[in-house]
Amino acid sequence: xxxxxxxxxxxxxxxxxxxxxxxxxxxxxxxxxxxxxxxxxxxxxxxxxxxxxxxxxxxxxxxxxxxxxxxxxxxxxxxxxxxxxxxxxxxxxxxxxxxxxxxxxxxxxxxxxxxxxxxxxxxxxxxxxxxxxxxxxxxxxxxxxxxxxxxxxxxxxxxxxxxxxxxxxxxxxxxxxxxxxxxxxxxxxxxxxxxxxxxxxxxxxxxxxxxxxxxxxxxxxxxxxxxxxxxxxxxxxxxxxxxxxxxxxxxxxxxxxxxxxxxxxxxxxxxxxxxxxxxxxxxxxxxxxxxxxxxxxxxxxxxxxxxxxxxxxxxxxxxxxxxxxxxxxxxxxxxxxxxxxxxxxxxxxxxxxxxxxxxxxxxxxxxxxxxxxxxxxxxxxxxxxxxxxxxxxxxxxxxxxxxxxxxxxxxxxxxxxxxxxxxxxxxxxxxxxxxxxxxxxxxxxxxxxxxxxxxxxxxxxxxxxxxxxxxxxxxxxxxxxxxxxxxxxxx
Amino acid sequence: xxxxxxxxxxxxxxxxxxxxxxxxxxxxxxxxxxxxxxxxxxxxxxxxxxxxxxxxxxxxxxxxxxxxxxxxxxxxxxxxxxxxxxxxxxxxxxxxxxxxxxxxxxxxxxxxxxxxxxxxxxxxxxxxxxxxxxxxxxxxxxxxxxxxxxxxxxxxxxxxxxxxxxxxxxxxxxxxxxxxxxxxxxxxxxxxxxxxxxxxxxxxxxxxxxxx
Numbered sequence: 289x290x291x292x293x294x295x296x297x298x299x300x301x302x303x304x305x306x307x308x309x310x311x312x313x314x315x316x317x318x319x320x321x322x323x324x325x326x327x328x329x330x331x332x333x334x335x336x337x338x339x340x341x342x343x344x345x346x347x348x349x350x351x352x353x354x355x356x357x358x359x360x361x362x363x364x365x366x367x368x369x370x371x372x373x374x375x376x377x378x379x380x381x382x383x384x385x386x387x388x389x390x391x392x393x394x395x396x397x398x399x400x401x402x403x404x405x406x407x408x409x410x411x412x413x414x415x416x417x418x419x420x421x422x423x424x425x426x427x428x429x430x431x432x433x434x435x436x437x438x439x440x441x442x443x444x445x446x447x448x449x450x451x452x453x454x455x456x457x458x459x460x461x462x463x464x465x466x467x468x469x470x471x472x473x474x475x476x477x478x479x480x481x482x483x484x485x486x487x488x489x490x491x492x493x494x495x496x497x498x499x500x501x502x503x504x505x506x507x508x509x510x511x512x513x514x515x516x517x518x519x520x521x522x523x524x525x526x527x528x529x530x531x532x533x534x535x536x537x538x539x540x541x542x543x544x545x546x547x548x549x550x551x552x553x554x555x556x557x558x559x560x561x562x563x564x565x566x567x568x569x570x571x572x573x574x575x576x577x578x579x580x581x582x583x584x585x586x587x588x589x590x591x592x593x594x595x596x597x598x599x600x601x602x603x604x605x606x607x608x609x610x611x612x613x614x615x616x617x618x619x620x621x622x623x624x625x626x627x628x629x630x631x632x633x634x635x636x637x638x639x640x641x642x643x644x645x646x647x648x649x650x651x652x653x654x655x656x657x658x659x660x661x662x663x664x665x666x667x668x669x670x671x672x673x674x675x676x677x678x679x680x681x682x683x684x685x686x687x688x689x690x691x692x693x694x695x696x697x698x699x700x701x702x703x704x705x706x707x708x709x710x711x712x713x714x715x716x717x718x719x720x721x722x723x724x725x726x727x728x729x730x731x732x733x734x735x736x737x738x739x740x741x742x743x744x745x746x747x748x749x750x751x752x753x754x755x756x757x758x759x760x761x762x763x764x765x766x767x768x769x770x771x772x773x774x775x776x777x778x779x
Numbered sequence: 780x781x782x783x784x785x786x787x788x789x790x791x792x793x794x795x796x797x798x799x800x801x802x803x804x805x806x807x808x809x810x811x812x813x814x815x816x817x818x819x820x821x822x823x824x825x826x827x828x829x830x831x832x833x834x835x836x837x838x839x840x841x842x843x844x845x846x847x848x849x850x851x852x853x854x855x856x857x858x859x860x861x862x863x864x865x866x867x868x869x870x871x872x873x874x875x876x877x878x879x880x881x882x883x884x885x886x887x888x889x890x891x892x893x894x895x896x897x898x899x900x901x902x903x904x905x906x907x908x909x910x911x912x913x914x915x916x917x918x919x920x921x922x923x924x925x926x927x928x929x930x931x932x933x934x935x936x937x938x939x940x941x942x943x944x945x946x947x948x949x950x951x952x953x954x955x956x957x958x959x960x961x962x963x964x965x966x967x968x969x970x971x972x973x974x975x976x977x978x979x980x981x982x983x984x985x986x987x988x989x990x991x
Contacts, residue, residue: 515891519915549970550885550897553911559889562913565929566922777921 291487293495295389296421297432297477299365300329302439303358303387305378306369306394307335309346314393314441315369316346318429322367323347325445326436332363334378354381361386367429367439372396372407376414383418390415392425393441398483399426412486427482428458431465433475434501440480449474450586452502454492456481457536460508463575464582470739472748473583476501488513490521497525504530506582508575510537519563526568527778530585530771533569534578535560568774570767577763583753584764588727590772593671595622596765597664598645601652601677606645609674609731609758616762618770625669635660645676654709658716665720665728672727672769673720674761678713679734679743681706686741707742714746714754721752729765731755781990785827785834785871788969788986796956797971798949799983802873808854811870812847820845821875823984826857828868832987843875876984879940881905881973882950884983886916886957888968894961896923896954900932901973914954916961923951923958943979950974950981967991 302322306315315335322331337353338344344351352358355366355378366387368375371394379390398405408425415422423430429440433448442458446468455461458480468475476499479492489507496502505525512518522531535557564571570585572578596613598621600606613619624632624644632646635656641647646664648656657678665673685706688699695703714730721728734741735754747754755761783791786804793799801818804827805811815822826839834840839860841853854870861868883901888894892915899911912929914922927947930936936945953974960966967990971983 512891515889516893516915519892549883549905549972550887551968553883553897553899553906553909554887554889554895554913556891558911559892559895559913562895562926562929563892563915565925566914777925 291421291491291495293389293421293487293492295364296391296423296430296479297437297495297499298435299363299389299437301332301363302327302329302365302367302437303332303334303355303363303382304367304369304439305334305355305374306371307333307346307351309344313369317441318367318369318393318439319347319349321438321440321443321445323349325438327438328436330362332358334358355385356381358382358385364388365439366390368392368394368425369441370394372404376407376410379411379414379420380418383420387420389421389423391423391427391430391439392482393427393429394424395426397425398485408483408485415486422486423479424482425485428461428480430480431475431478433477444469446478447472447474448476450476450501450503451506451582452476452492452496452499452504453478453506454481454489454496455479455508456484456489456510457508458482460534460575464506464579467576467579467583471583471753472751473587473753476503488518490518493525493531494521497529502529504532504582504585506532506578508534508536508578510535515563519567522569523567526771527775530582531569532578532582532585532767533564533571534573534575535571565774568771568778570771572767577760580753580755580760580764581767584727584729584768585771587752588721588729588768589725590775591671591727591765591769592772594618594620594769594773595669595671596620596762597622597624597670597673599648599657599660599664599673599675600645601648601657601680602650603647605676605758606641606647609676609762610645612759612762613674616766618766618773619762622670625667628664628667628669631663632660635663657713661713661716661720661728662723665724665726670726672765673717673729674758674765675713675717675728675730676732676758678730679710679732679738679741682710682741682743683734683738685710686738710741710743711746711749714743714750717747718750718752727765727768729753729755729761731758731761733757782829782832783988783990784829784831784869785825785986786869787829788988789983791988792956792960792969792971792983792986795960797953797983797986798980799986800873800876800975802871805854805870805872808851808858808870811854811872812851814872815844815850816847818872818874822850823873823875824850824853824857825871825873826861826865826868827871828861828865830864830866831868834985873984876975876977876982878975878977879942880935880945880976882976882981883911883970883972884953884957884974885971886961886966886969888961894958896926896958896961898926898930898950898954900930900935905972914958916958918955918958920951920955923954926954927951942976945976945981946979949979953981953983965990
């Protein structure tokens with residue numbers, strides 16, 4: 289039974305300790321973020337009393353001198369930004385006032401010293417005694433966009449989406465949030481697990497699996513204290529929710545049996561890799577690839593097989609992408625079925641590639657791309673589609689629009705046409721995917737080089753990822769296909 | 780850490796379901812020759828004892844012996860090569876198995892994840908090639924098949940130099956058997972190195988069990 293983390297991610301009221309008037313301090317920043325991102329519950333601040341004896345107001349919020357002053361039952365989540373020595377008493381009192389979950393942002397615990405480790409042990413014992421959810425210590429905080437909760441000492445506040453993030457590195461939480469903000473593929477919950485003293489990555493992921501706001505788990509792990517437990521628990525989740533994992537840290541294990549060849553070949557990385565595959569985890573090697581895998585799992589349907597058809601408006605892209613698919617162990621380049629080939633042939637001038645990749649060779653008319661996307665995705669012999677070479681018209685429109693002749697000389701009309709077409713293409717890709725229940729991935733470097741290109745913007749508007757390169761689309765699709773196959777084999 | 784003799788290791792893995800090459804032990808060179816004649820030539824003769832873990836490195840393996848005289852001579856040699864630190868030794872005679880493909884399989888206890896089953900491409904280059912993959916024990920059959928799929932050298936597992944493809948079900952049996960042996964806490968690790976593929980069938984021609 290998963291630990292109930294609802295008071296952590298959907299608290300009725302939040303209280304922050306360690307709030308001072310210095311806008312650079314964690315307490316202040318946390319209070320600011322709680323008050324600035326749309327959280328509808330009550331927010332309380334606890335800090336040092338005004339030495340003059342007057343009421344202290346920070347960010348329009350009256351500062352309580354102690355958690356004693358907290359109204360009974362008004363706050364379920366306590367965010368601790370006070371030093372180690374004060375925290376046990378604060379937590380005990382807060383629990384008496386109705387707090388049910390504690391996020392300890394403060395450092396100085398096991399990561400710092402032996403004394404700190406002892407304090408951390410006492411913290412865990414206290415949380416157990418009081419039946420509190422204890423997150424951290426030494427973490428950056430929590431976000432929960434569905435309820436506008438930004439209880440963290442850093443930015444950004446990510447857009448709302450379906451990815452649940454749990455990380456043993458706070459900076460990687462921020463990295464995932466940055467990618468979410470950039471791509472528009474949002475986050476349901478995020479937590480920087482810090483030292484993960486009482487609540488582990490597995491605890492978070494388990495709760496995400498039952499969370500109606502979350503479709504995909506995304507985690508960064510290093511130094512798992514109980515790898516077997518992590519394996520067993522994640523394996524129980526992956527049949528219903530995909531879990532993307534990035535592992536950091538080189539050797540963590542002790543000495544292995546030295547006399548055996550098996551022992552000498554059993555590196556941490558190989559064992560972790562086998563474990564991840566066995567448990568159906570999606571293992572990514574970089575933070576960027578992990579986010580893109582999670583974003584893909586969150587926004588594309590699972591494919592029924594490994595076959596991919598590449599659609600491209602022109603040459604090189606298709607060739608390189610076909611190479612990437614052919615050399616990928618989990619993907620195959622679909623041989624175009626005869627009936628599909630005949631149907632495409634009827635739509636295009638004879639110079640098209642007559643093969644996969646389906647290269648239009650510039651032979652498209654205004655209806656070709658949307659019709660082709662629907663036809664190819666709808667064919668029973670096709671599992672997934674990668675669409676390349678969009679955004680050219682949008683690029684042309686941008687230059688035309690910014691030049692000295694726009695809007696005269698008939699330019700306004702053509703610019704509008706180009707931009708409208710780009711939006712249609714993006715929408716057609718999403719529609720084809722939704723209608724036929726298959727992944728349709730759009731890739732273009734314009735996703736990063738010109739994020740306001742109307743095609744890129746329109747892909748975003750369909751709540752899908754515009755992949756920054758065909759390689760990255762192929763890598764993400766590979767993860768999707770592998771996961772789907774793992775799941776099918778166990779259905 | 781101590782090891783079982785090859786004979787005891789073979790018995791242990793064979794009882795768990797691993798297919799091992801035909802073998803017998805002998806206490807003297809003459810008896811080794813008798814055993815070899817019953818078995819049919821060619822045979823392999825090795826020095827076998829609890830303290831002998833790396834036979835090849837010490838030259839304690841004699842391959843492709845084709846007559847009783849050869850076996851007697853090799854066996855006499857091997858017994859003479861035994862040192863005091865080898866403790867009790869005997870001779871292990873086994874059928875000389877030939878195959879172009881060698882795999883390695885094993886069991887190891889990982890400090891983070893507990894018992895793991897390994898499969899890899901074997902032979903003398905095994906550690907340099909390092910085409911190996913792992914699964915946590917015990918293994919479901921599906922896990923075993925996916926472990927086989929994980930190897931990079933898939934062409935090696937298909938039809939190869941006139942030999943049929945590796946029998947993946949039989950290989951999965953061996954991997955599952957290794958995984959089941961993880962339930963015995965007295966076993967620290969197991970090496971089946973090599974598993975020679977004969978007419979598609981993986982067969983262990985050496986086994987080394989390390990005790991906890």
